[in-house]
Amino acid sequence: MKYIIPYLFVALLIVSCKTIKETTETQHNTISKTVDTREIQGGMWIPSLLEGVNEVEMQQLGSKMTAKDIYDVNNSSLKDAIVHFNGGCTSEIISPNGLLLTNHHCGYGAIQSHSSVEHDYLQNGFWAMSYDQELANPGMTVTFIKRIDDVTAEVFAGVTSDLDEASKLKKINQNILKVVKSANKETWQDANVKAMYKGNQYMLFITEEYKDIRLVGAPPTSIGKFGSDTDNWMWPRHTGDFSMFRIYADANNRPAEYSKENVPYKPNHYLPISLDGVEENDFTLVFGFPGTTNEYLPAVGIDQTVNVLNPAKIEVRENALKIVDGFMRSDAEIKIKYASKYASIANYWKKWIGENQGIEKSKAIEKKRALEAEFSKIVKEKDLVGYSTLLSDFENLYKEIESVSLARDYWIEVAYRNVELLGITFRGYQLEQAFLRGGEEAFNSARTTILSRLNGTFKNYSAKVDKPVFAKLASLYAEKAPSDYVPLNMKNVNFNELANRIYSRSKLTSLESATELLAGSATEVIEKLNNDEAYKFGKELHTIFYNKIEPKFQQLNMQLEAVQKKYMKGLMEVFPNKRFFPDANSTLRVTYGQVKGYEPKDGVYFNTTTYLEGVMEKYIPGDYEFDVPQKLQELYKNKDYGQYAENGKIPVCFIGTNHTTGGNSGSPAIDAEGNLIGLNFDRVWEGTMSDMNYDPDICRNIMVDVRYVLFIVDKYAGAKNLIKEMTLVHPKKNK
Ligand code: ARG
Ligand code: GLU
Numbered sequence: 001m002k003y004i005i006p007y008l009f010v011a012l013l014i015v016s017c018k019t020i021k022e023t024t025e026t027q028h029n030t031i032s033k034t035v036d037t038r039e040i041q042g043g044m045w046i047p048s049l050l051e052g053v054n055e056v057e058m059q060q061l062g063s064k065m066t067a068k069d070i071y072d073v074n075n076s077s078l079k080d081a082i083v084h085f086n087g088g089c090t091s092e093i094i095s096p097n098g099l100l101l102t103n104h105h106c107g108y109g110a111i112q113s114h115s116s117v118e119h120d121y122l123q124n125g126f127w128a129m130s131y132d133q134e135l136a137n138p139g140m141t142v143t144f145i146k147r148i149d150d151v152t153a154e155v156f157a158g159v160t161s162d163l164d165e166a167s168k169l170k171k172i173n174q175n176i177l178k179v180v181k182s183a184n185k186e187t188w189q190d191a192n193v194k195a196m197y198k199g200n201q202y203m204l205f206i207t208e209e210y211k212d213i214r215l216v217g218a219p220p221t222s223i224g225k226f227g228s229d230t231d232n233w234m235w236p237r238h239t240g241d242f243s244m245f246r247i248y249a250d251a252n253n254r255p256a257e258y259s260k261e262n263v264p265y266k267p268n269h270y271l272p273i274s275l276d277g278v279e280e281n282d283f284t285l286v287f288g289f290p291g292t293t294n295e296y297l298p299a300v301g302i303d304q305t306v307n308v309l310n311p312a313k314i315e316v317r318e319n320a321l322k323i324v325d326g327f328m329r330s331d332a333e334i335k336i337k338y339a340s341k342y343a344s345i346a347n348y349w350k351k352w353i354g355e356n357q358g359i360e361k362s363k364a365i366e367k368k369r370a371l372e373a374e375f376s377k378i379v380k381e382k383d384l385v386g387y388s389t390l391l392s393d394f395e396n397l398y399k400e401i402e403s404v405s406l407a408r409d410y411w412i413e414v415a416y417r418n419v420e421l422l423g424i425t426f427r428g429y430q431l432e433q434a435f436l437r438g439g440e441e442a443f444n445s446a447r448t449t450i451l452s453r454l455n456g457t458f459k460n461y462s463a464k465v466d467k468p469v470f471a472k473l474a475s476l477y478a479e480k481a482p483s484d485y486v487p488l489n490m491k492n493v494n495f496n497e498l499a500n501r502i503y504s505r506s507k508l509t510s511l512e513s514a515t516e517l518l519a520g521s522a523t524e525v526i527e528k529l530n531n532d533e534a535y536k537f538g539k540e541l542h543t544i545f546y547n548k549i550e551p552k553f554q555q556l557n558m559q560l561e562a563v564q565k566k567y568m569k570g571l572m573e574v575f576p577n578k579r580f581f582p583d584a585n586s587t588l589r590v591t592y593g594q595v596k597g598y599e600p601k602d603g604v605y606f607n608t609t610t611y612l613e614g615v616m617e618k619y620i621p622g623d624y625e626f627d628v629p630q631k632l633q634e635l636y637k638n639k640d641y642g643q644y645a646e647n648g649k650i651p652v653c654f655i656g657t658n659h660t661t662g663g664n665s666g667s668p669a670i671d672a673e674g675n676l677i678g679l680n681f682d683r684v685w686e687g688t689m690s691d692m693n694y695d696p697d698i699c700r701n702i703m704v705d706v707r708y709v710l711f712i713v714d715k716y717a718g719a720k721n722l723i724k725e726m727t728l729v730h731p732k733k734n735k
Pocket of ligand 1: 105228229232233343344346347662665681682683
């Protein structure tokens with residue numbers, strides 16, 4: 001997963017999330033007596049609050065675990081084996097020596113950074129056969145959650161209804177600081193507070209961050225990324241999307257910077273691994289760090305996303321991808337340089353298309369409208385105060401925010417994200433702003449940051465590719481972004497000529513000339529920048545963004561969030577028997593469901609499991625997406641499967657009804673007894689709309705079967721040392 005939020009306005013976003021409400025209650029659900037298992041799936045639950053409803057639901061789905069087996073502060077529990085991986089993904093501990101399992105696409109950057117022409121670990125895979133062969137990754141971190149406390153009462157202390165919104169917000173933020181400061185924790189631990197249920201509940205997280213994380217193993221891309229973009233977000237799937245790392249600690253088992261003296265971390269818990277596999281309807285639990293969901297949007301909000309914002313973003317990316325793909329196909333060097341960027345542009349491009357289809361297929365907007373009608377009816381009947389104007393407030397605010405949201409998305413997609421030269425001018429813009437606000441000193445520190453970023457950017461940059469992308473995307477912006485937000489220098493322009501001029505004259509198209517431009521005193525650099533053709537063009541766009549788009553968006557969005565917060569509270573009050581989970585916010589969550597196939601369209605049923613046979617069916621010799629390593633073909637031919645086969649076949653991936661999202665990559669899939677059975681890495685296409693509307697009929701998460709992981713480690717890579725340190729179990733056979 002990747003979140004792209006330009007860091008200058010991150011601060012604004014964080015503040016705007018926290019609007020205020022005086023009272024709050026922890027959510028408890030009631031359960032109907034007759035169990036429709038469809039009704040008790042979906043949701044991403046806070047691990048410390050599973051007792052009661054969630055525990056009962058899990059057992060109804062077949063779990064043998066108690067809430068305390070999953071989360072316990074006083075004894076070891078599943079949660080001690082789950083770690084946030086480098087801020088974006090999830091990973092889990094699978095041995096008493098701190099061995100970590102996560103996705104190949106989560107370890108990709110690290111694997112790439114150790115690769116060279118002589119040692120191409122992306123191409124050939126990498127396996128450490130002993131501790132001393134493991135590779136350090138400076139800057140990489142993993143985070144444990146030690147404790148989760150409800151601090152809502154402390155956060156709302158003194159936040160009285162007579163205060164205006166700004167004063168409430170101020171008070172809340174002061175209280176949060178107080179809670180963090182006085183949190184009961186060890187010196188090497190951290191504390192932070194996160195808003196749940198749109199700011200109706202606050203939770204304190206005590207965390208421990210480890211900083212010496214070493215690469216242990218990765219299959220070749222032809223296994224770890226098999227099917228690449230063609231198969232991405234799709235079922236049936238045949239990707240062995242895994243890699244392995246190890247946590248190192250100091251002599252006291254505590255976090256430490258990288259050191260040769262560090263030793264493998266000793267966990268409070270690690271996951272035993274089941275060799276017995278799963279079958280349809282088996283219980284599954286996915287434990288991890290989901291990033292963002294928007295499950296309580298009103299119908300107008302979904303409508304706007306699906307019919308206005310997604311189509312615009314899809315069109316921009318489609319155009320960028322087409323151009324980049326053309327170059328990648330005809331130029332081997334460009335193919336390598338753009339592979340990772342292409343994959344990341346393509347990832348959400350494809351997701352949004354699937355999301356739109358799923359929203360339509362599941363009639364999500366109609367269903368939300370019906371729910372809202374019901375909500376209004378009950379509010380009226382019961383004469384509930386404070387909720388009667390919410391839906392019309394939403395209507396008005398969404399109408400008002402539409403054009404500025406659209407402009408904002410165009411700016412992000414065109415001026416920040418996909419035209420690389422415009423992204424570079426944005427860094428220049430930040431530099432100029434730093435100087436205007438903080439003088440020479442701020443300028444110098446911003447320049448250091450920017451130079452190091454440019455170093456990274458230019459490693460994989462080609463102006464030859466970027467120029468036509470600029471011409472196409474800038475003209476799309478000019479034509480399609482709301483005209484109030486289109487700068488004058490983009491009106492009535494021949495973008496091909498403009499591209500020729502800018503790319504032939506700008507100094508910002510190569511590292512050498514950009515570094516030269518950025519050398520000198522602050523005033524010299526600012527003057528040179530403002531004479532640069534690309535900068536002059538980009539500056540107009542960035543100025544519109546900062547002066548017109550962002551302030552208006554933030555102001556309206558703040559109001560929307562205040563309404564959304566009241567609506568969340570209202571929904572929980574009006575429908576006391578419905579299940580409500582707090583939207584994902586990159587905190588640790590539990591989601592549960594069952595292994596299940598699904599019917600993507602009339603007459604088609606997708607099975608739960610794929611096998612090595614399917615890898616061979618997809619095999620295209622020499623293809624960059626569907627090649628299969630020789631060794632794997634031999635193992636297949638000889639049926640050399642060791643203890644990892646099921647009825648003579650090697651399972652590769654399976655699907656379930658677990659409600660997951662970006663950030664759940666690398667999350668463990670756990671069986672009814674707490675054993676590892678799989679590794680989450682994706683969702684099915686029609687089901688990506690679960691970020692706004694989870695539907696148990698078509699939403700499925702995709703997991704690598706852990707037996708495929710073990711088969712590759714053992715039989716393909718011969719890394720028996722790793723198998724030896726794991727605990728392999730037979731929970732089904734031993735019954
Ligand atoms: N769709 C998965 C996720 O959202 C996997 C992404 C891996 N990248 C790719 N282009 N195949 O992150
Ligand atoms: N591939 C996603 C990730 O990197 C997880 C799939 C999803 O969005 O569900 O987090």
